[in-house]
Amino acid sequence: MNPIVLDATFDDGTVRVRFEGELDLTTVPNAEEFVSNIEREHAPDTLVLDLRDLRFLDSSGLRFILTVDARARKEGRRLRIVSGPEAVHRVFRIALLEKRLEFVEEKEVDGA
Amino acid sequence: MPEIAVALPAVPESIPRSREVLESLRSELDESVLDDLRLIVSELVTNSIRHAGLRSSDPIDLEISVTDSTIRLELRDRGRGFAPPPSPNNPFQESGWGLFLVSQLTDRWGVSTEDGMTTVWIEIYRKPSE
Numbered sequence A: 001m002n003p004i005v006l007d008a009t010f011d012d013g014t015v016r017v018r019f020e021g022e023l024d025l026t027t028v029p030n031a032e033e034f035v036s037n038i039e040r041e042h043a044p045d046t047l048v049l050d051l052r053d054l055r056f057l058d059s060s061g062l063r064f065i066l067t068v069d070a071r072a073r074k075e076g077r078r079l080r081i082v083s084g085p086e087a088v089h090r091v092f093r094i095a096l097l098e099k100r101l102e103f104v105e106e107k108e109v110d111g112a
Numbered sequence B: 001m002p003e004i005a006v007a008l009p010a011v012p013e014s015i016p017r018s019r020e021v022l023e024s025l026r027s028e029l030d031e032s033v034l035d036d037l038r039l040i041v042s043e044l045v046t047n048s049i050r051h052a053g054l055r056s057s058d059p060i061d062l063e064i065s066v067t068d069s070t071i072r073l074e075l076r077d078r079g080r081g082f083a084p085p086p087s088p089n090n091p092f093q094e095s096g097w098g099l100f101l102v103s104q105l106t107d108r109w110g111v112s113t114e115d116g117m118t119t120v121w122i123e124i125y126r127k128p129s130e
Helices: A028-042 A059-075 A086-094 A106-111 B014-025 B031-051 B096-105
Strands: A004-011 A014-023 A046-057 A078-082 B003-009 B059-066 B070-077 B108-114 B117-125
Touching: A004 A028, A014 A028, A014 A059, A028 A046, A028 A059, A046 A059, A046 A086, A059 A078, A059 A086, A059 B031, A059 B096, A086 B031, A086 B096, B003 B014, B014 B031, B014 B059, B031 B059, B031 B070, B031 B096, B031 B117
Parallel strands: A014 A046, A046 A078
Antiparallel strands: A004 A014, B003 B059, B059 B070, B070 B117, B108 B117
């Protein structure tokens, strides 16, 4: 059993999705359904993925985030990612994606 | 020196399970090395389940051995072999990410096929301070 907890907070045109648990092939389908429903139903101007409570992410999770990023670019939505712990963030670093995605620190998002 | 050998069913739930198996090495290895191994084993088991064409009853054998100098991890399955060695230079292709990460985190790795069994192995050299 490898549960993932997802919750969304709505604030004007911004939707913030919090991830808690592990993102791999077993949990990506849940995450994809959750996030794509929000994109479709709420059409946010800005989507924030908060990875601070994510404990693990592998290439399945990476592909999911890149898919969300590709949709955001295509549909004109801003995507911001609150960096996760080192075990998670380093996957983006190794994959040379730190510059391609917009990572933000926690307080920037809280103050936005 | 620790050795681990487990047989996992070819189902997605074996991906998180393969990471849990590593917990028994916690007293032996630094957390950063365990992070590397968690990511590596997750990628290799995912690859096996997605691409090897296994039935869920087919076992995936995972073996890990740790010596003073080297950590070696082997994954063996009855799959139809391995995709041609990855393209670390072009990780943007659909299935390239997993093996690109594996190649970045290991000192050596390889694939072999014999008698219908495919083995993928990785080695990480240990620093003297560990």
